Each structure stands twice: as C-alpha cells, then as structure tokens.
Amino acid sequence: MHTRTWRKRLGRIVWALGLCWSAGAAAWFEDYTPSVIVTDPYIELHTGPGRGYPVFYVAGQGEEVVVLKRRTDWFKVRGRRDNEGWVHIDQLRHTLDLEGNPVEFGEVGRAQYASRRWEVGMTGGDLEGAATLGGYVGFALTPNIGLQVEGAQILGDFSDGHMVTGSILMFPFPSWRVSPFFTIGTGMIWISPQTTIVQSEDRRDEIAHAGVGANVYLSDRFVLRMEYKRHTVLTSRDDNQEIDQWKAGFSLFF
Amino acid sequence: MLAALWVCSAPSLAAEDDALDLEPLVVREPERQPVDVDRIDTENFEVGIFGGVMSVEDFGVNPVYGLRLTYHVNEDFFVEGSYGRTRLDQTSFEELSGGARLLTDSERDMSFYSVSLGYNLLPGEAFVGGRYAFKGGLYLLGGAGSTEFGGDDRCTVNLGVGYRFIPTDWMALQLNVRDHIFDSDLLGQDETRHNLEFSGGVTLFF
Numbered sequence: 001m002h003t004r005t006w007r008k009r010l011g012r013i014v015w016a017l018g019l020c021w022s023a024g025a026a027a028w029f030e031d032y033t034p035s036v037i038v039t040d041p042y043i044e045l046h047t048g049p050g051r052g053y054p055v056f057y058v059a060g061q062g063e064e065v066v067v068l069k070r071r072t073d074w075f076k077v078r079g080r081r082d083n084e085g086w087v088h089i090d091q092l093r094h095t096l097d098l099e100g101n102p103v104e105f106g107e108v109g110r111a112q113y114a115s116r117r118w119e120v121g122m123t124g125g126d127l128e129g130a131a132t133l134g135g136y137v138g139f140a141l142t143p144n145i146g147l148q149v150e151g152a153q154i155l156g157d158f159s160d161g162h163m164v165t166g167s168i169l170m171f172p173f174p175s176w177r178v179s180p181f182f183t184i185g186t187g188m189i190w191i192s193p194q195t196t197i198v199q200s201e202d203r204r205d206e207i208a209h210a211g212v213g214a215n216v217y218l219s220d221r222f223v224l225r226m227e228y229k230r231h232t233v234l235t236s237r238d239d240n241q242e243i244d245q246w247k248a249g250f251s252l253f254f
Numbered sequence: 255m256l257a258a259l260w261v262c263s264a265p266s267l268a269a270e271d272d273a274l275d276l277e278p279l280v281v282r283e284p285e286r287q288p289v290d291v292d293r294i295d296t297e298n299f300e301v302g303i304f305g306g307v308m309s310v311e312d313f314g315v316n317p318v319y320g321l322r323l324t325y326h327v328n329e330d331f332f333v334e335g336s337y338g339r340t341r342l343d344q345t346s347f348e349e350l351s352g353g354a355r356l357l358t359d360s361e362r363d364m365s366f367y368s369v370s371l372g373y374n375l376l377p378g379e380a381f382v383g384g385r386y387a388f389k390g391g392l393y394l395l396g397g398a399g400s401t402e403f404g405g406d407d408r409c410t411v412n413l414g415v416g417y418r419f420i421p422t423d424w425m426a427l428q429l430n431v432r433d434h435i436f437d438s439d440l441l442g443q444d445e446t447r448h449n450l451e452f453s454g455g456v457t458l459f460f
Binding site for chain 2: 054
C-alpha cells in the first residue's frame, strides 16, 4: 500500500510539472498488464508455468483475461472470476486485443537468431594440453560482423593462468543454421606455475590470434559454438611462441 | 408514401434524441493501444544463496555456502552459475603424524565456481498432507568450472540432482546433491577426487 501511495504522489508531481503523461511514464509507475480476448474454443490455465502442472480452470471463447507476467513461454493470466493461472504461448497466439486486432505473441526462433544483437556464452577447451574455461560476450555490429570480449581461465598440470582477448568475428553466411566464422584478435595472457612445482616467477605476455569456427543454432535461445584458434604469444624472449586452442561451448542470444 | 414513412418514424427519432440528450457530454473512451507482448514483465532469472555441508576427499566435511544465478531458457532447460566457499580440515595423515602440515592456513580455504546446464526432469505438484499442493520438480545438473584447492586452480566437472520447491510465484527453495570432480596431485600422485556437496538454498525470481 505504501509504495502505491508513493507512486500516486510521484504521479501527481509529474502531472503538476506539466509533463506529458506518456505511455513510457505510465509504464514506469505500474506494471503493464494488458487484457486479451480468447478466440480459441478455450484456453487452459495451469497451476504453474509448465506442462507438468495440472489444468485447474478453462477460459472459454470470448472471455477477457488479463496478462500479468511471463516466465519462459508461459504467461500468468487472470480470468473472469479472478482465477490466476499459467497459459502456454501457443494458446494465446489466436487471442485478440480489446479492439479486436490479433496480438503478436512472438516466439524465439531462427528469425530472432539471425537478427540477434547480444550473445553470452561459455566454452571449455584445450590449450596445448591445459584445460581452458571461458566466458564471452558478443555484440553484432551487422549480421556479418561481430565484436567479442572473452575471458578464460587456463588450468594446466604444471601451471595456471588467465587470458583476456578482444576479437572481431566475420560471419560470411549469417542466416545458415550452421554458420561458419573467421576471427582475429589480440589480448593478454598471465601464467603462473602450480604450487607443487618449484619454478620461476609469473609471466605476463601479449597475445594475438587468428581462428575459425562455427555457430550452430540449436533451438530457443541456444547456440552451439565450436572454435579453433592459433595464438601467437609475443614473449620477451627471442622467439615468439605459437599455441593452439580448441574449444566448444554454448551461448544464449538476446 | 414517403410522408407516411416520415410520420411513422418520427416518434422513434424523437425518442432517440431524448436518449442522446441524457448521455453525458463527454464520453470517456478507455485509451486502447495494441497489446505489446515485449512489455509484459518477464521473470526468467532466479538469484539466491545456498548453504550446506561439503565433503572434500581426505579433508573432512565442512560447511559450504555460496551464491547462485539461474536463467530459465525454456520450461525444460536452465543455465546456472554458482560460486561457493568451504574449508579444508586436516587429513588423517596430518592428524596422526602430529606436526606435519600439508597446507598453509590460507590454502585451506577452498572456493569454486561453475556454469551448469539444468534439465527439469520431473516437474509437477507435490502434496503436503491433504490440503496443500505446491509446485516444484526434480532436476538434473551438469557443468564445468574451476576449484581453488590447496592453492591451485583445478578444472572441475560437477554433476548433481536437486529438487526445486516453489511455494509462491516469486520464490523457490532448493535441495541439492552435487559431485564436484577434479584431478589433483596434492597428495603425491595424480588422482581423481570426488567431493560431495549437500546443500539447501533460497532463490527469488526476477
């Protein structure tokens, strides 16, 4: 109740200031809970957001339901008699808004994958015999070109380390389900020996890499990522060191 | 003919005029906008804490606690990131030998992180007595991460099973049994170590 009065007060202040009561301001102060009208013969309200939860109420054709919130592909709705339950997106796809226009209940699929902006993922791999665990964030500048920042932990038998890299990725065929890419980038690598081994001090070097890989669209927001990179460690010694990295993982896109 | 029609319809027209006069001058139409599904509040994330006990092979059983963040991709799969801390006791060798110490005090702090993929294997309702039904479900987990064990980072695979109990739409309770598996040569030769975590947690959906 307390927050509601505060919301009202804030609302009045905004009104008094003569600001336009735009849809955006309204959305800031209250949850967006639109009403839709059932046009299928009926929709089933489950007790929870999943097919394993039983149906406890059926809203018939023509009934108005209020959509309260969403979890994955399930929407929590309130029916005519204040019954609250969860409905799958497939059953809401044919509903109408109060004007009688169809409501666009979009589903995440290949089309969304092709126009993705952000990709967040993790990989596991092998770096010259040591295990690597990495996380990355990618941003698509265009469907063909992406930027990526990656951090990885290196877990070897004799030494541990970290690696941070920034890369550019080029996708020549972004709409393919199996979409190959080329990548180049640069970064830093830190290596320190294991405590059970008596050895010299920690090392920090610049690295540059070139690689190839592929994104495989799985379903929903899941993408499988496979990659091979060849790193050149720009050491302070006479020779640069070349190391190979193989990795695979999965990502979610948004 | 036309005149007759006009005479017949005139009273009804007059009646409608009266009705219109009674209507308020301003008719307030609710402002209707097309439904924007993207603006509906989504609650696919779950964040929370966990605590319990962890048995580290050769190093005894100690309290474990940590943080968890879960993203529900669809009703079947979720991705979970977790970070935890525990403590290593003395091994039997250290206790029996008297003074020998394998690890320094700071090396006895053990921490781990992991990213796992979860699958809701048996979702459904659970019944408590005859009156109450609660949402929940059994899930399986598997993932990879790293464990700081005896001062070194070890690549760690974790496998587990848990039960999620959802008393309200915005909160969940979990029970977890997990095996954290890694290789270590801390006690001489390289061996695979199984470390069992038994924990409970509270999470909030947002």
